Structure formats: structure tokens, C-alpha cells
Amino acid sequence: MISFIARNAVRKSITLFFVSVISFLIIYLAPGEPSQIDPLNPMFTKEVLERFRKEFHLDKPLHIQYLYFYRDLFTGKSVSWKDNRPVLGKIWERFLNSLPLFILGTLITWTLSFPVGIRAAISRGSFYDRSTTFLAYFLISIPGFFFAYILIILVVTQLHVPVIGMQTFGLSSANSWTLLMDRLWHLFLPSVLGAAGGVAILSRYVRNQMLEVESQDYVRTAKAKGLPSDQVHYKHALRNALLPFVTMFGLVLPGLIGGSVIIESIFSWPGMGRMAYEAILARDYPVILTVNFVSAILVLAGTFLSDLLYMVVDPRIRL
């Protein structure tokens, strides 16, 4: 066990190193340079430009820049080129904004997809199965932003519920109960929207997985033993059908930092996704690279977590 963890840690660190090098290279190979942001701006004289380049080490060779960047990142000195604020602080702030959205979205996705997919598989070909199939493909094929606007119109005009931003502007003087409800209402629509596509895809996947397992010989054996059908489906079939989702569960982790650009933009939600998107537009390299690096860490941690979980749930996998 310990040797497994140690080996894994070493291997993943090596991977992380290469990810850092490659993401650094990609960003620097992309055309354009931060100092070129606005060549027409009269404030940007040649001298100012040079000063900037020096200050941000842009005049050094690439590998030196690379070292500078990761030194700053690890010592926490890395700052955004846009507003000079520490990158980690900035990310943390946005992360806290995205977190409720992520948690609620993931919760909705995972708690809905499984019952829906499992029931569809067990009653294959029934009205329930066919209608959820239709709904899933509908949700998958309809563009997210379009769906969002329909929902916004519906919710705002029918329910008179505030939806834009994280809370209603100027409400901070109200009592804490009103404040809480206001925040929850704001959270509601973006989470549901974010989860809709996820539920559609994941429930399909659950259904197919379950169907495949239902046709296995050991499920027939379970029936031949005279077990009640609940035990056949929910014990013998489900336990096996769930195995691949353990892997997926580990891959949820990177979603923590991803956020959804589209949904955050539609709802003016000041989250991670929008920050990263704006950083790219502004060529704010420290922010881009840091987000990149952190998500790489989360991906690796996620796969590690799934490996560990897999060992717990699948007796065939041992160290």
C-alpha cells in the first residue's frame, strides 16, 4: 500500500513537471506577447514597454522565465499582470465563488443520474425508458445558452425570482434570512442549468452500463438462485455497474477549478471559469499558468483517488 502510494506520487510528480513545461511552452508559443497588449495606447512608450519586459522577466531566455515563474508560484509571490494582485489570492476568491455552484451542480448531477439511468435500464423499452431517453437527447442537443435564456425568461417572468449575479444588488442591509434565501435563489438556476447537460449524459451512461451488466452470466446465475428481482438488480448487477463510475468520480475533482465559462457569463457569476477566460484574453500569463497548474494537480489527484477507490471496490484489483 505505502509503496503503491510512493510509486504513484513519484510518477505523478514527473507527469506534473512535464505538464508545467508544456503548458508554459504552449502559452509562449501562442502568438502575441503581454507587452503588445495595446500598441496604440500613447501611455505605452517604448521605455515603458522595456521597463515592463524587464520587470516581468520577459527579456530573459525561456527556461529562465520558466524558473522565475514557478519560483514565484511556489513562494506565493506570483502576481497578476493585470491588476498586480497575488494570483493565489485571486484564484482563491474566485474559487470560493464557484464552489457552491460546483457542489450543488455535482450533487444534482450525481443524485439524479443514477436513479434515472438505473430505472431506465431495468424497465428497458418501457414508457419511462423511452421518455427519459428522449429528454436526455433533447437536453444534450439543445445549446446551453439558448436553454439558459428560456429558463431565465420563464423563471423571472413567472416566479419573479432574481437570477443575475450571486446576490441582489443593494440587499446587504436586509436580515440574514432574506440574504440567505436570496443567495440560494441566485444559486438555483445556474446549478440546475449546469447539471442539466451532466444529468443527460451521465444517466445515459449509467443506463448503458447497467444494461450491459444485466446481460452478464452472473446476473442470470443470481436469478437462477431464486433471488427477488430487487436483489438481482440492486445487489448483483448494480455493484458491478458502478465500478466504472468510481473512475469518473475521481475526475470530478478538476471540475472544482474549471467552472463553466458559458453559465458564469450568462448569469454574471464571478467564478473561476470567467476569470480564466478573461485572463486568456488579457494575456495574463501568471493567472493562466497557475490555473493550469492547479487543475493539472487536481487531475492527477483525481486519478490517484480513483485508483485507490477502485482497489477498495473491485476485489480483482490488488497492489
Next chain:
Amino acid sequence: MEKDLLLSVNNLKVYFHGEETISKAVDGISYEVAKGQIVSLVGESGCGKTVSALTLLGLVPCPPGKIEDGEILFRGKNLLNFSEQQMQKVRGREISMVFQEPMTSLNPVFTIGDQIQEVILNHENVGKEIALKRTITLLKDVGIPSPEERVNDYPHLLSGGQRQRVMIAMALACGPDLVIADEPTTALDVTVQAQILQLFRELQQKRNMAVLLITHNLGVVAEIVDRIYVMYAGIIVETGTVKEVFKDPFHPYTMGLLAAIPGSSKKGKPLYSIPGSVPDSAYKPEGCPFNPRCPYVQDECKIKFPEMVNFKAGHQARCPITYRLWENQELPKNRHFGFENVKRAGQA
């Protein structure tokens, strides 16, 4: 024998309805199993053996499957009229089944102890400790060494033969009256095959249970079976006691199967196999379904579906041609060894 009748299948028909075709997998079979008897259903792959066995337990997937006709009388009651709940009480307790594929028939995520105990806990009102004790005894009975430790093993740690032993233990757990063994040795090594068959025979005698042994290899059944039903393309083509059928096969298909037993052809000669293959159950030939492969074929075989003919008491076959030859004493002796020669003679 008649008075102790346990199972009686009458004119059972199971069809699979496809988009455009109907697969007549089981097309009117009748057979009987008496208490404590070993009866064998023999036929090549695709003859409908597995489907007819699964029908006994109500495990044919419907749809696409459909039971078109017939009855399955088990202790005088028609299982086809049973509700799903009633069938659940029959499965694993009164009738249990050992499958062909030991490698995939056990659930990979539960220990073998769990999987055996489950049958006992499901059907009987006993506690976990008693169930565990009985599981260990069962494992010992089926010849698993150090069963106290093995109960906690997961299936992937066991060999094919051991897994089949576990399947047998599972089938025996509640002391059923009838065990259906669907080609229990086909997926195993030859040496292991003999051991598993031996085990079946011992357990059957000790527990005085009936066994429906399904196989495609007549050689397997010779020593342990009481009665044989030869199945071809969804129908029974011949039935008799082992002695009768081996000594005096009347249906040309049975003769072919006997000729195909490993070791029956002369040394140095390649293993015989009946030319051609079992017809797809959706596209069976007119008349006798065996007629395209039959060395005795006559024109009438291609038109008229043959009736079961009584050759001797209890020994019947579905072939009017051999019946005529037999009546006129023109049917050669040692027919199964001379099957190839018959073929040539038939063509000449």
C-alpha cells in the same frame, strides 16, 4: 418409473420473435424425468438445449422469447402458470441450475462464500452462522480443499474447475429435487471434465436427486445417465435408455452423434463429425429438419414432418425411413461405426 414422475415436459414450444424472423428455438419437445434419475438431453450446439433448460426456470428473456405452447409439469403442477413470485421459490430451492460457463457465472465482486450462503439465506429461515457452516460443508462436499479459508475467496482466485465446483455447491445448497446441468464440463479441461462428472454422479447418488444433464457429447453421458433424449433443431428425434440408444440407435442423427464420440472411430483416423451444421432456428428446412445432412434421406423426408415412431417399448425415434428398414431387418448392425459407409451407400 412412472409412479415417481418428477418433471414432465409436454409439447413445449419457445420461439424468439425477431424483426422479420421467428426463431423456433424449441419447437414442441416432450420429455420426462423421474425422481432420482439422471436424464440427458443431447444435441449439437444450437439445437435449443439451453433455451429449453432456461424455460424450466422461467429464465428465458421475454421478449424476444415467447412460450408458444406446451406445459411443464413439476410434481404435477404446471410451472408455466406460476407467477414470478412463485417461480422465485422454485428456483434454487426445488430446481437449480449449473451453467456452461464457470468463468463468467460467478459474480466477480462477491466472495464465493457470500454467493453460496445467499441461496440458503434466501430460501430458508436460518441465521448467518448456520448458513456459513453449511456453506463450508457444501464446499467440502464438492471437493474444494480447505473450505474454511476458501469461503472468503473471490471467484477470480479460483480455477475453472474449482469455480464449477462452487457453482455445483450453490446449486445443491438447498437440497433441490432437480438439478439442471447445462454442459457443465464443456468449458473445462479434459481431465477436469472427468472429475466434475464423477462428482455429479457421487452427489446425485448420495442425495438421491434428479439431474437433467445437457451435453453435446454422447460420450460424456454413457456411464452415468439413465435415459437419453436426443435433440435436433428444437425437437426430440430419439429417446431410449442409454443401453438401447448406444446399442441400437434408430435415428440417423443419433448414429452420427455416436460416430462422433472421441475414441469411437478407429485409431489413426481423424475424429468423425456429421457433415453440415445445425440449421438456423429461423430457417429450418421443410419436412424433417435433419434431411439435408441425412445419409438415409428419401424424397418424403423433404416434404413431410416425421412423427415419433415406437421402435420398441420406451425406445422411440422420429424416422419413418429407418423404421421401414428395421422392420424389414435391413438396418445394418453396428450402425454408428459404419455411419460414413452408410453415407456413401446412400449416395450411390
